[in-house]
Amino acid sequence: MRFGIVVFPGSNCDYDTLHVLKYVFKQEAFFLWHKDHDLKNADCVILPGGFSYGDYLRSGAIARFSPLMQEVKEFSLSGGIVLGICNGFQVLLELGLLPGAMLRNKNLKFLCQNVHLRIETTDTPFTNKGKPGQVLNIPIAHFDGNYYIDGPGLDKIKKNNQILLRYSSAEGHLTKEDNVNGSLDCIAGLVNENRNVLGMMPHPERASETLLGSRDGHIIFDSIIYYIKNDR
Amino acid sequence: MKVRVLVSFKESVLDPQGQAVKNALLTLGYDFIKDVRQGKVFELELNDISREEIDKVIPEISHKVLSNPIIERFEWEILK
Numbered sequence: 001m002r003f004g005i006v007v008f009p010g011s012n013c014d015y016d017t018l019h020v021l022k023y024v025f026k027q028e029a030f031f032l033w034h035k036d037h038d039l040k041n042a043d044c045v046i047l048p049g050g051f052s053y054g055d056y057l058r059s060g061a062i063a064r065f066s067p068l069m070q071e072v073k074e075f076s077l078s079g080g081i082v083l084g085i086c087n088g089f090q091v092l093l094e095l096g097l098l099p100g101a102m103l104r105n106k107n108l109k110f111l112c113q114n115v116h117l118r119i120e121t122t123d124t125p126f127t128n129k130g131k132p133g134q135v136l137n138i139p140i141a142h143f144d145g146n147y148y149i150d151g152p153g154l155d156k157i158k159k160n161n162q163i164l165l166r167y168s169s170a171e172g173h174l175t176k177e178d179n180v181n182g183s184l185d186c187i188a189g190l191v192n193e194n195r196n197v198l199g200m201m202p203h204p205e206r207a208s209e210t211l212l213g214s215r216d217g218h219i220i221f222d223s224i225i226y227y228i229k230n231d232r
Numbered sequence: 233m234k235v236r237v238l239v240s241f242k243e244s245v246l247d248p249q250g251q252a253v254k255n256a257l258l259t260l261g262y263d264f265i266k267d268v269r270q271g272k273v274f275e276l277e278l279n280d281i282s283r284e285e286i287d288k289v290i291p292e293i294s295h296k297v298l299s300n301p302i303i304e305r306f307e308w309e310i311l312k
Contacts, residue, residue, distance in 0.1 A: 058300055065297075094300065101302040104248050148245060148303055182248075 001228055003029040004042030006072070006088075008063045013049035013085065017205045024208050025221055034066035043228045044081040045072055047088025049141070049203055059102060059144045060090030069095060081125055081224060082197040086142055089189075089199030098192055098199045099157060100149035105142070106182025112141040114214070115180060117188050117202060118168040121161050124191050125227035126198045129219050135172045136165075136216040138202040140180070145201040147183035157190060165189035165200055233278040234311040235290055239299045240271030274298055275311070286310065 003021045007014050014031060021029035032039060039045060052063035063069070069091075076082045076097055084092040092098045105111055114137055119130040130136075149157065157163060166186040167179045179186045181201075189200030204217030241247045247269050254268040278286070294306040 057298075061297070061300070101300050103245065103303065106248055108248055108252055146248070150244070150302070 001027050001225055002041060002043045003027055003046060004032040004039050004044070005029060005046045005048055006032045006034055006068060007048075008034045008050070008052035008066060008091075010052045010054055011048050011050035011087070013087075013203065013205060016203075017046055017048045017085070020205045020208045020217075021221070025225065027225065032068060034063065034068045036068055037071055039068075039071050039075055042075075042080075044083065044224055045075060047072075047082070047084040047091050048205075049086030049088060052087055052091065055087075055144075058090075058094065060087060060092075060094040063087075063091045064094040073097065076192075076197050079194065079196050081228065083126065083220070083224065084197075084199040085203055085205065086140075086145075086201055089201055090144065092197060092199045097197050098190060099153050100147055100184075100187075100190075102144040103146040103148050103182075104144055105146050105180075110141075110143045111145070111180055112139070113180070114139045115188075115202060116168050116170050116172075116178065117165045118172045118174070119219075120163050120166055123161065124164060124195050124198070124223075126191070126220055126223050127164055128227060129223040133172055134219075135168060135170060136202075136207075136219060137170075137214045138204055138207040138216055139214075140202045141206075142181070142201055145181040145183065147181075147185075147187045147201075149184060154185060158185075160193055162190045162193065162195075163187055164191055164198060165202070233281065233286070235276045235278060235286065235308055236311050237274040237276065237290065237294050237298055237306055237308040238271055239274070239294070239304050239306045240269050241303060242305050245303045272298075 165188040204220040207214040207217035250268040250270040
């Protein structure tokens with residue numbers, strides 16, 4: 001399976017993602033330069049974490065205008081699997097491939113910590129290896145992860161079952177304390193209506209090796225690999 | 233020609249930074265402060281361009297680039 005990882009100036013989780021896909025999951029993985037116009041026949045495109053363009057203007061706002069984003073948009077509209085992690089999620093929101101926007105964390109702090117996430121639906125290419133209600137332990141590292149969407153928008157993503165991951169307690173309860181960044185409805189990750197584009201603030205690539213504390217991120221990558229191999 | 237664009241959060245969107253500034257002002261004793269909203273200011277210097285074009289293009293770039301219409305609104309004025 002071929003994973004293309006988009007590199008923007010300021011991306012800093014690109015090498016982690018490449019490492020995990022290549023050496024942990026034994027997949028073909030390669031970088032895609034944001035100024036190119038070629039996805040190199042990737043089966044899955046990943047927008048990694050980092051601080052594209054220094055987060056100037058708004059997080060993800062300038063990366064959105066990178067030449068390669070046109071191809072990523074077309075790829076997603078034709079059903080291609082796209083995963084945006086952290087800053088990649090912010091880019092997908094600015095690009096309009098996912099609904100909503102990010103505000104600064106409610107406590108105005110950069111949050112770098114492990115969080116618990118509850119899987120809300122397994123009916124996606126990204127969570128088919130999980131169980132509904134299963135709790136994952138995956139780290140976050142962001143300043144702008146306070147998800148916002150207006151009332152009608154929230155109703156719509158709920159109705160379509162687009163919310164994939166919610167911040168929760170270790171037991172899977174939704175509490176104010178566990179919703180560390182103040183996200184609306186504890187939203188940590190959501191898919192588009194066609195369910196082929198996922199944006200998530202937590203970093204599954206940082207939770208893929210036991211040595212680094214957690215391998216719960218496997219659910220996400222294993223699901224993608226399974227989906228592309230079988231369900232397509 | 234210079235144009236100033238002001239971008240701020242919509243009323244319906246919580247502004248945690250504005251809230252922090254408000255709390256700081258209240259702590260300093262300025263107890264008449266009712267609310268604070270924080271925003272961004274852009275000053276654009278333009279080459280020769282007609283007034284009609286400005287009216288068309290400034291709202292366009294404010295909407296497309298300078299603000300995120302989901303959470304922000306903008307207003308603009310010609311400085312000189």
